[in-house]
Amino acid sequence: MALPVNIPHAGETIESALKNQIVPDQEFLLQGSVLDTSLPVVIDRLRGLCDNADIPPETFHDHEVVYILKDFNAPATPGPAGQGVMLRVRRAVDHPELPYQLRYVGYPEIGNYPAVLRNCLDVPVSSNVCEFLQELGAKLDHEFMAKGYIMKKGRIKVTIFKMYKIGAGMSKDNLEAMTMSHLVELSVLTTKTDMTVAEDLRNLADQLKPLVQLERLDYRRLGPP
Amino acid sequence: MADIRLEVPAENSVLEVLYDGTELYQQPPTMSENLTQLARKIDFATDGEEVTTEEKKEEEEEEEKQPFQQPHWPLEEVRNKVRQALTEMSVLHDLLVIVKQKPPQYMVLDPVHAEPPEQKNYIQFLALKKSLQSAATILLNGAERLRTSQAEMGRPNRTVQDFHIELLRLRQNWRLKKVAKTIIGDLSYRSAGSMFRHTGIFEVSKADEGAGPSAVVGTGSASPISPLPSRGLQSSLRVTVPTELMGSAYIFVCIKKDEEDICSAQLNNCDFVAGDTPWQQKLEKAQNVLFCKELFSQLAREAVKLTPSIPHLVVGNQITATIFPGIHLLVGLCHSDGKNNVRGKPTTGQGPPGTCGPTSNMVGSGSGVSTGTVGGGPTPSKYKHEHDLEHSLHQLLHRVYHHSFQHPLPHPVYAPMGMSKRRRAAGPEGMDKNQWPSEISxxxxxxxxxxxxxxxxxxxxxxxxxxxxxxxxxxxxxxxxxxxxxxxxxxxxxxxLKSGRPKLLSPRTLKVISRQVRANPSLTAREVKERNPRLLSHVSLSCVQQALHNDLGFKSFHARRKPLMTKRQKENRVKFCKKYEVWDLETWRSVLWSDEATFSMISLMKDQTLLEQIIRQVQHNFLRLRTMYVIDQLAAEFKDPLIVSHWNAFNSPTQSCVKINIVTQGYDTVLRTKLVIHIFERTLKCICRDGKIMTMSFEPQELRNLILCQISQHNMAALQVLAKYTGWTLLSSEQNIGTGAIEPLGNASTVMLASPSGNKVIGVHSGPHQRVSVYVSSSPRPDFYPSTVVMEQRWEHLGSNWQEVRLDRMEGRNFLNKMELLMAALTA
Incomplete structure (x- = not known):
């Protein structure tokens, strides 16, 4: 007599994980900027605030390529639906053996949060992800290089980096800086239920108050891409 | 609180009762009547100010005096009052108009000066004096304080430091924050990675002012060149640490054997904390106490959780773990607070001293708390505290702290935090759980x-x-x-050879059965057993069944009953197949996983716990000391070949290495027997020069036997080399001779040498436990006499009887020296 055995398959476990909100797919983000001349001061302050203050902060050098996936033949409809899905592929230039990262970020949630809260999905992928996306129909929108420092405080990831445009020619050495400042980002991944970590984020941001103004940016005000 | 309700009775008052019982009620006032009544109450003459009770009474009296006139029409009263008010207003208006005429013709308003109040000079003077006095006292107090503080600053050897400067120095070393009016600090290792639940909060406050200045004054007035008090500068800062962290503590680690007498050994911690220690020392000691507590609690938790073959014992402030049979590791927390109370001494059993015997694993039955002992001198303790092991324990906990914070940072930046590199690459590369972590099954x-x-x-x-x-x-x-x-x-x-019960059915029998079943798959086990009575009569039916099922893999199945497929299902299946038919290898490579793949999110790499690590280190430590002892003993015992040992300078906590050279004095160029011994936690590995590798256990006897064997082999080998120098030829050399008395361990070896002229033969027999014996035989025999059996003279050239050489009576420093002399003597 065969007993009905319920074997869960991987899709079900993923769905149940998402439903029970175990998977951290929400991201709190605070952004600010600091001029290059004041960079050492900010770095020193952050070193004191973050973990592992005794070792010099780790640098990173990433190359990001952004694809847009939408129906290019349809007429452009106004509003967010017409802008398509933006997919970001990032690779570490200084660690070529590590997998690429594919990231999707959603629109910021409306509400009175201390930081920008948005849906965020990060997936490690193999190196042929660019061809895959192009096969799906996504078009390359823009790409840039980011070089800077990365630190962490508990669950909060702190990055200070400078964005570079890739100059003429395909060689990656020809970098031009886009601005004369560094971008400071504080981000933390959390689930839909755990909102307490935003307070820690806000406290850390307040510690940097006179040097860097970290705040919730309203992306709609920055203008259409 | 009680609710009070006011209700107007709904009944109306009775005006008249008629003869027939009906009642005439007074009608309630209509709206207009109500309004009239209310309006009558308004008095337009007054201007709304509160009227005192006296005036009110006067008014009431006046009203009473007036006869009550029934109004002709309801609002007559009101009209009259309004008219009166109007009259008054008009009069006032006329007056104002007249006054306001410019130029003033008929009336002018002039201010009237109020009378100045009476001047009471004397009282004023007194009031002024009082207020000035209070102001003056405040100013004088302030000036006094400033003067004293200036005097303090100017003094060259002031004994009380400034509070704020000390606070600044405190802040340079410790984390402080201000909460309401108090300053509290944090002396825990939380920011370094500790997960201990104790908060480690201490409070900073100003020291008592009473003691300070008087002492200052006292020493100041005595003589300006008086020596400073032995305590040095008094601090104006007082630090209050939590009571459970007061005093000082350390982790006591020792190794002890079962055979030692178990008696109440007490350790006195003579590191008392005096009352007015400077705050830095106090805080550091409190932090050390916290660290020791955390370390001990972690070890105790692991000791209870782990289940080794001989369980660990956790009693009070003491953990006992067995590292080798009969050898125990004792870890205790010794904490003495400032009141001369030594808490947590590892007392091992109370009662009269006596041997405990080999049955004991119950080594620490004493409880942790003991009554305070007033410290005289420190009493000599029975147990030697191992400082390096305590240091190792501290380092292990530091490593735990380090790991809790040291996660590799994500590269690229979007990668999830807190994962090792291998774990991150595991997804895209499609590793299964066998490849990560790389364990070979x-x-x-x-x-x-x-x-x-x-x-x-x-x-x-x-x-x-x-x-x-x-x-x-x-x-x-x-x-x-x-x-x-x-x-x-x-x-x-x-x-x-495999362990376990040997199989009842041999492989041959299994082959026979399998042939039969393959030929006829519908055979049952019973039929198989009946067909082969000779092979299978001694086994049971279930044994045959098991052999068929498990060993040969013949299992029976029947088809499952399923519902028939619908047309739609058939179409779907075809569509699925067609979809994946076109995929080539490259596309398949990009699949991460498919249905029912299992993978674990948690890292499978589990480090060993703190207790296991320290036990391994202690085991290695003990084994190394034991090996040293054995080798040194042998070196002292044997002078004939010298045993020279060189220990490696670089070791790890769980592995050491020693090189042993066995060399005869004076003959180092002849032969040097070399060994390398690697010492691990529970085993020793010996690598000889000829490539043989031997693994020994922790018993010291095994190492001793090995070295003895090596010594005897060295002698023999060196003798052979020596023979080459002296010109003697080697007739035979046997490393493992089968004749002679049995050696308890190892084998005896023999060497036979012939002299250059061939007339003398030396035979040497040596074993690891027996002494060396040397025999000489010469030819021709001196004692040959032809007999009836052996008649010819030439047989005298066969070697004579072996004569033993008394090596102990010979001259010569050592065996090789004696052999050399013997060979020299016999050559001539």
Whole structure:
């Protein structure tokens, strides 16, 4: 007599994980900027605030390529639906053996949060992800290089980096800086239920108050891409 | 609180009761009547201010005096009052108009000066004096304080430091924050990675002012060149640490054997904390106490959680773990607070001293708390505290802290935090749980494997390459190679015997059965048993069934009953197949996983716990000391070949290495027998110069026997080399001779040497436990007489009887020296 055995398959476990909100797919983000001349001061302050203050902060050098996936033949409809899905592929230039990262970020949630809260999905992928996306129909929108420092405080990831445009020619050495400042980002991944970590984020941001103004940016005000 | 309700009675008052019982009620006032009544109450003459009770009474009296006139029409009263008010207003208006005429014609308003109040000079003077006095006292107090503080600053050897400067120095070393009016600090290791639940909060406050200045004054007035008090500068800062962290503590670690007497040994911690220690020392001591507490709690938790073969014992402030049979590791927390109370001394059993016997694993029955002992001098403790082990424990906990914070940072930046590099790459590269972490599953080496390994070894491949090529584990390869060498490199080593109950049915029987069943698959087990009575009569039916099912794999099945497929289902299946038919290898490679794949999110790499690590270190420590002792003892015992040992300067906490040279004094160029001994936690590995590898256990006797064997072999080998120098030829050399008395361990070896002229033969027999014996035989025999059996003279050239040489009566420093002299003597 065969007993009905319920074997869960991987899709079900993923769905149940998402439903029970175990998977951290929400991201709190605070952004600010600091001029290059004041960079050492900010770095020193952050070193004191973050973990592992005794070792010099780790640098990173990433190359990001952004694809847009939408129906290019349809007429452009106004509003967010017409802008398509933006997919970001990032690779570490200084660690070529590590997998690429594919990231999707959603629109910021409306509400009175201390930081920008948005849906965020990060997936490690193999190196042929660019061809895959192009096969799906996504078009390359823009790409840039980011070089800077990365630190962490508990669950909060702190990055200070400078964005570079890739100059003429395909060689990656020809970098031009886009601005004369560094971008400071504080981000933390959390689930839909755990909102307490935003307070820690806000406290850390307040510690940097006179040097860097970290705040919730309203992306709609920055203008259409 | 009670609710009070006011209700107007709904009844109206009775005006009249008629004769027939009906009642005439007073009608309630209509709206207009109500309004009239209310309006009558308004008095337009007053201007709304509160009227005092006296005036009110007057008004009421006046009203009473007036006869009550019934109004002609309801609002007459109101009209009258309004008219009165109007009159008054008009009069006032006229007056104002007249006054306001410019130029003033009829009336002018002039201010009237109020009378100045009476001047009471004397009272004013007194009031002024009082207020000035209070102001003056405040100013004088302030000036006094400033003067004293200036005097303090100017003094060259002031004994009380400034509070704020000290606070600044405190802040440079410790984390402080201000909460309301108090300053609290944090002395825990939380920011370094500790997960201990104790908060480690201390409070900073100003020291008492009373003691300070008076002391200052006292010493100041005595003499300006009086020596400073021995305590140095008094601090104006007082630090209050929590009571459970007061005093000082340390972790006591010792190794003890069972045979020692168990008596109440008490350790006095003579590191008392005096009352007015400077705050830095106090805070550091409190932090140390916290650290020791955390370390001990972690060890205790692990001791309870782990389940080794001999369980660990946790009693009070003491953990006892067995490292070798009969040897125990004792870890205790010694904490003495400032009141001369020593808490947590490891008392091991109370009662009269006496041997405990080998049955004891119950070594620490004493509880942790004991009554305070007033510290005289420190009493000598029975147990020696191992400082380096305590240091190792501290380092292990530091490593735990380090790991809790040291996660590799994500590269690229979007990667999830807190994962190792291998874990991050595991997803995209599609590793299964066998590849990550890279563990090779257990495999039994078959004969083919063995043959392959040996063949590769003969072709001089590196062992690691052999392991990679054949897929056999490295240790197995090493074992095989070793066994192959031990067998003299002649034949392949057989696979090791398997343990467990031997099978009832031999492989041949199984083959017979399988042939039958393959020919006729519908045979039942009973039929198989009936068909082969000779083979299967001694086994039961279930044994046959098991052999068929498990060993031969003949299992029976029947088809499952399923519902028929619908047309739609058939179409879907075809569509699915067609979809994946076109996928080539590259597209399949990009699939991460499919249905029912299992993978674990939690890292499978579990480090060993703190207690296991420290036990391993202690085991190695103990084994190393024991090895040292054995080697030193042997070196002291044997002077004939000298035993020289060189210990490696670089060791790890769980591995050390010693090189032993066995050399005869004066003959170092002749032969040097070398050994390398690697000391691990529970085993020793000895590698000899000729490539033999021997693994020994922790018993000291095994090492001793090994070295004794090596000594005897050294003597023999050196003798052979010496013979070459002296011109004697080697007739025979046998490393493992089968004749003679049985050696308790190892084998005796013999060497036979012939003199250059051939007329003398020396035979030497040596064993690890017996002494060396030397025999000489010469030819021709001096005592040959032809007899009836042996008649010819030439037989005298056969060697004579062996005569033993009394080595102890010979001259010569050592064995080789004596042999050299013997050979020299016999050559002539």
């Amino acid at each position: 257990r495999r039994v080496a078959t004969r083919d494997d063995i043959a392959a390994v040996i063949a590769l070894y003969k072709a001089n491949h590196v062992l690691r390459e052999i392991s990679a090529q054949t897929g056999v584990a490295l240790q197995v390869v090493q074992n095989l190679v070793k066994r192959f060498c031990d067998l003299g490199e002649d034949e392949l080593p057989a696979p090791l």
